[in-house]
Amino acid sequence: MQRDVVDQRIRQIGLAKAGREMKVAAILFTYRCTISCRHCLFACTRARPDVVMDPHRCVRYLGQLHELGRVVHVAGGEPMLYWDVLAETLQLADERHLSPHFIETNCSFAKDDAVVRQRFGYFKQRGVLGVLLSADPYHQQSVPPGNFIRARRIARQVFGQENVWATDASDEQVRDYAEIARDEARLSEYVRTSPPMFVGRACAELARFVEPAPIDQIPPMRAWTGGPRPRHCAAEFDADEIWEVHVDPYDNVQTNCGVILGKADRVAVRELMARGLREANFVTGILSQEGPWGLAEFARREHGFQVPETARQKCELCYLTRRFLRPHYGEVLGPAEIYE
Numbered sequence: 001m002q003r004d005v006v007d008q009r010i011r012q013i014g015l016a017k018a019g020r021e022m023k024v025a026a027i028l029f030t031y032r033c034t035i036s037c038r039h040c041l042f043a044c045t046r047a048r049p050d051v052v053m054d055p056h057r058c059v060r061y062l063g064q065l066h067e068l069g070r071v072v073h074v075a076g077g078e079p080m081l082y083w084d085v086l087a088e089t090l091q092l093a094d095e096r097h098l099s100p101h102f103i104e105t106n107c108s109f110a111k112d113d114a115v116v117r118q119r120f121g122y123f124k125q126r127g128v129l130g131v132l133l134s135a136d137p138y139h140q141q142s143v144p145p146g147n148f149i150r151a152r153r154i155a156r157q158v159f160g161q162e163n164v165w166a167t168d169a170s171d172e173q174v175r176d177y178a179e180i181a182r183d184e185a186r187l188s189e190y191v192r193t194s195p196p197m198f199v200g201r202a203c204a205e206l207a208r209f210v211e212p213a214p215i216d217q218i219p220p221m222r223a224w225t226g227g228p229r230p231r232h233c234a235a236e237f238d239a240d241e242i243w244e245v246h247v248d249p250y251d252n253v254q255t256n257c258g259v260i261l262g263k264a265d266r267v268a269v270r271e272l273m274a275r276g277l278r279e280a281n282f283v284t285g286i287l288s289q290e291g292p293w294g295l296a297e298f299a300r301r302e303h304g305f306q307v308p309e310t311a312r313q314k315c316e317l318c319y320l321t322r323r324f325l326r327p328h329y330g331e332v333l334g335p336a337e338i339y340e
């Protein structure tokens with residue numbers, strides 16, 4: 001079974017290394033979140049619809065994701081927001097030997113040692129091998145650094161250091177993240193030196209810190225998987241190369257690029273990937289061959305899109321074009337949450 005192969009690799013080299021090596025697949029448990037990070041590519045926030053994965057459906061999709069031979073996790077939004085649903089899901093998954101390899105959290109729940117030990121202990125009891133804990137100036141705008149520091153300390157005790165996917169920054173550096181978030185000049189410098197993808201909320205809130213360029217001169221930027229990007233986005237829609245594939249609470253098979261590849265309740269994720277993601281729909285086709293420049297030209301020609309003269313990244317041009325096209329192609333560009 002694919003899950004056993006991945007489990008074994010995680011036990012050999014640890015969770016984060018195995019994740020980078022084998023790539024990842026995730027359940028987007030909900031688009032709701034306890035916080036509203038300025039870099040959030042899915043624009044998650046507490047005000048999103050109260051929609052969460054049903055536990056039985058979630059276990060079925062965990063089974064589909066484990067078939068991919070990737071490191072499987074539960075993310076969001078913030079999955080801890082629905083603790084009872086998450087706990088039931090993990091119990092059902094454990095009974096079927098389908099537990100996710102790790103859970104991702106922003107640590108807002110980690111207000112005291114007792115709750116952290118209780119939740120991480122439960123994860124371990126249910127066959128979860130580790131956790132991913134988020135920390136940077138965007139998260140620490142809202143989550144007290146002490147929460148992350150506490151969660152990282154206890155997670156290392158419970159799962160072992162190699163199974164805690166988190167920054168190695170010192171406690172002092174993590175506390176400084178909150179200072180950076182409060183200081184516009186330092187935040188601006190942080191965004192300029194390590195820009196996030198300017199999609200979702202990052203497009204609205206952080207792009208202004210970076211100088212735009214004429215769209216035919218946008219400098220090459222890192223891809224989701226790192227490294228400079230070509231103009232086309234073939235790697236983002238290649239079954240072997242795509243960094244991350246998700247199933248969301250609406251059954252969408254979703255990418256980091258906000259393009260729906262299919263419905264997991266109709267066609268299993270492995271089958272979708274075997275058929276070829278570049279052929280999943282006309283948007284993946286255009287982006288794979290011509291990148292966002294091709295999609296912007298399509299939007300101009302077919303729907304009168306005013307192509308922006310400048311952008312900071314190809315992903316920003318892509319997001320602006322996709323957001324314009326969404327009212328025409330909601331079944332491919334969605335769900336609504338990530339385009340609002």
Ligand code: SF4
Nearest residue numbers: 033037040044077106
């Ligand atoms: S980046 Fe993560 S923690 Fe931040 S708003 Fe988005 S889902 Fe929530």
Ligand code: SF4
Nearest residue numbers: 233257287314315318
């Ligand atoms: S340009 Fe669009 S499709 Fe390509 S990597 Fe960026 S968001 Fe994804």
